[in-house]
Amino acid sequence: MNKSLILVTYYWPPAGGPGVQRWLKFIKYLSHYNYDITVVIPENPDYPVVDSSLNSDVPENISIIKVPIAEPSRWLGKLSRKRTKKLQRGILDKQPSWKEKIALFIRGNFFIPDARIGWKNRVVKKLRDRVNDSSIIITTGPPHSVHLVGLELKRMLSQLKWIADFRDPWTTIGYHKSLRLTRIARRKHESLEQKVLDACDHLLVTSEHTKQEFATKTHTPIRVITNGFDRAVNSMTQQPPGAFTMSHIGTLLSDRNPHVLWQVLLELTQENELFKSHFKLVLAGNGSDEILKSIKDYNLDSYLENHGYVKHDVAYSLMKSTQLLLLIEIDSKDTQAIVPGKLFEYLASRRPIIALGPSNAEIKTRVEKAKAGSFFTYDAKQDLKNHILSRFNDYLENKNTGIDATDIEQFHRKNLTHRLNQLINEVWE
Template identity: 50%
Template sequence: MSTNKVLIITYYWPPAGGPGVQRWLKFVKYLPDFGVAPIVYIPENPSYPLLDEKLLSDVSDKTIILRNKIFEPYALASFLSKNKTKKLGAGIITQKKKQSFIEKAMLWIRGNIFIPDARVFWVKPSVKYLKKYIQENNIETIITTGPPHSLHLIGLELKKQIKVNWIADFRDPWTTIGYHKELKLSKWARAKHKALEKEVLTTCDTILVTSPTTKLEFEMLTSQPIEVITNGYDVEKIERKPLDENFTLAHIGSFLSERNPKILWGSLSELIHENEAFANHFKLKLIGAVSREVLQSISEYNLDNFVQNLGYVSHEEALIHQRSSQVLLLIEIDSEDTKCIIPGKLFEYMVSERPILAIGPKNSDFENIIKQTNTGVFYQYNEKNELKSQILSYFSQYLDNNLKVNAVGLQKYSRKNLTKQLAMTISKFNIKKQN
């Protein structure tokens, strides 16, 4: 099998933690199995909001890693407020309540000065460095992945300057992502974002997206080929622990302010008061960063005594909790803009052998996946009675020691199968060249 060299331009890479690193870490892991040799280009001095050193063990020592310095405005601004800067860097910018003057100013700068984002200063030095590397090493295909979407501008400039195949991977949408509305964009800045988005979408050779809804959205802007390659799950060697003795509902990952499911807190509060057995067995596990507003709502519904707030843990430890919790919570913001969002943790949830209790907007892409794979249930934000009944049903199954799922069709979402799909996309360029 002949080997194709592919240059992958990404910001997030171990020891970065959080969901942004997983997609390309796993693609790089499996690409060599399909005749593709990945070369990964990353910042030398990044400002990662979350760290997970254990992910370094997932990087093959055969992977070629290129590093180049990046100027990080967030690092420069940290003297103002390390905590606020870290939140902005992590994308946690949806906390509308009680914003300080500094927070408002930083949001305005983030949206109107750093276009498309604060990593835009990495574009010029990266183009200069990579142009030389690509030509000297006969690389025919490059892949940029965003967010941060400024990395697509690296691909855009390289495409203009040299002969290279360019795949643009969108882990999230660009101008329609929910938090864009919170960036206090001027009319000029909004137009600039849209113009850059369209230029990227019409100049690259192939577009990768993670959801069908994003594909439909982009098809309105470009005639370039678009492929849906979702995120997925890997075969992890994780210690198998017994199921929690309590009836645990676990939320794993960032719990942002706008993902505040008051219908869930209300349902749980009512069940605690109405059902003594439920009150004696129930626990709410929160694993990951949780916003102040979410914790405040939990307290307002008198649930504090039932909460285990474990904070951020390593990816490995998160997987252990997924497999030992009784029920897994998946919450998405109730908005048209989030119908296209398929949380990366969904796929790891699906192979945990635990039922998923999901809440989100109607006709969400992840609703369809949950139903197709028979891995859980989905409710809208106006279906409180149905949600409450489902929790009680799960609790009854728990008491009978019969709480389980019978998942179907999961194999298509394995990281290896998804990487095979990616490798086939890359190979299309070689087929065109041969013809």
């Protein structure tokens, strides 16, 4: 008899964006192992981004249970639908309107740990007669309220095996500072996080930094399995044709606004006529209005090609056709643990990466270990400028070739799923 594997996740096709990729791909490959797989998802979610092309990755030999969810974003949207969608995407303006301040306060203090908390009881009710001693349940967050499903089921059936997957940290995530949490709300977050960390049988995280953080809080075993890519590694190593494109693929938040990069690009367009005539800045993904305003303020808007949100296949095509890929993280200690999922698709595209982030950021380790590009802190303006100019000179000589990325096949979703399968069997034993 096959083992019963139950995944509870909020993000599932047709949801787009980074939140859906990790477990969609894990389930795609786990479906080839000897599991009876059930995926529990919302019946009527209010996804901020939709990408129907991802439906093709859903295996046919799994069961899907859809549980109704009451989405507060729908009635919050009456304040401002556009602003509510921005909040759902994590796009927080540095100078929010009074309506946004109200929405953030309500979100942070009345919906703990998040706005999907009302879904928990419905999922528990649906699953409590389906789980047994031979089941293993996996919860993945954010939204971290999904973990409370595992917590409740574990209380009901102590022999149930439970893996809690954290795609991002919980109480130390950077945006918590924007939620205007009261002291009571902050303590409740910390209490719930601690209960989840201690009650699950195994913790799964995406970065070494998060593993180190959780190891100071709990004795529960922790395993790192990163995000990855699910495509053939780009075999083309020659320089792509066309302009000297520098591309950022993915969400670009207000707090991720790289003023040092805009300043460098402004200077290069002013000082170097060849650079000015060849340069193009490409953005693909949800971006904040502040990012676009900064680009305009630095007189770079005439060089901008803004695609907005694009489907996953298009995003990968843009990666392969660019001269340089931009990987930008918020300049904060709170973001040292963040490793964006797009990094691994960047690696698969084999185009050189320029990464910006805080000191001791894990993306620095990942990029340098893979020999995939260069990392700069926000105070390394001259080094960044020199590096871009060096890459541009390579481009003029048709030498801006693909990276010889070291052992990137380990990040293919199929290989990562093999490691996940080993962990599942260890937990079962």
